[in-house]
């Protein structure tokens with residue numbers, strides 16, 4: 001899918017008070033803001049129109065806009081986020097997406113974070129995690145199947161979301177951990193296996209044939225370079241402290 005737009009949200013004064021499982025310490029608000037600005041600069045350099053939403057201090061995780069929706073050419077599915085503290089975020093995304101897509105809204109009986117939803121062409125791979133349940137996948141499937149998409153549920157036992165580790169990086173290649181490498185659902189792809197200290201580098205973002213990958217993961221970087229696509233490397237240290245990364249910070253469409 002060729003992207004022309006990205007929705008992002010400025011990190012607000014409550015950045016750092018959100019959910020996290022990391023033991024990397026508190027994020028530095030100023031550094032997080034500088035990293036966010038660099039991210040936006042890269043999106044603009046890739047010629048995306050960036051829709052910048054104002055901070056929502058009542059929702060400290062709300063700059064991770066990816067979790068609130070899944071956007072495809074035919075429609076956008078507004079999720080019902082798995083974490084109760086994040087559920088109100090969707091109401092601020094609906095008006096931002098409404099001018100661009102027909103919206104389908106998940107019911108409160110289902111749970112899904114966009115970070116669990118990997119789209120590769122007309123195929124969706126969706127992580128079953130603490131944030132996304134079978135009811136969420138079933139509702140999502142009912143929305144997208146009429147448009148010719150297939151949906152495959154993926155058991156995820158490490159990381160917050162499926163896309164914390166598994167991402168499509170071009171040239172029929174996925175980043176995967178060892179669990180993903182063994183999953184028959186991913187057998188048709190080449191793999192860049194990220195493990196141990198390099199696992200975070202699985203959260204590499206492909207935008208219109210350019211890769212954006214986090215700084216500090218030399219082995220994964222070398223594997224990505226072999227794909228022979230342009231690569232931007234950027235520091236995401238403060239977002240890593242919040243269990244987030246490059247994919248989480250925007251909704252691309």
Ligand code: CIR
Pocket residue numbers: 018019020061064066067083086114115116160161163164242243244245247248
């Ligand atoms: C959370 O726990 O929800 C946030 N602190 C991190 C969300 C990261 N989002 C993503 O991977 N799509």
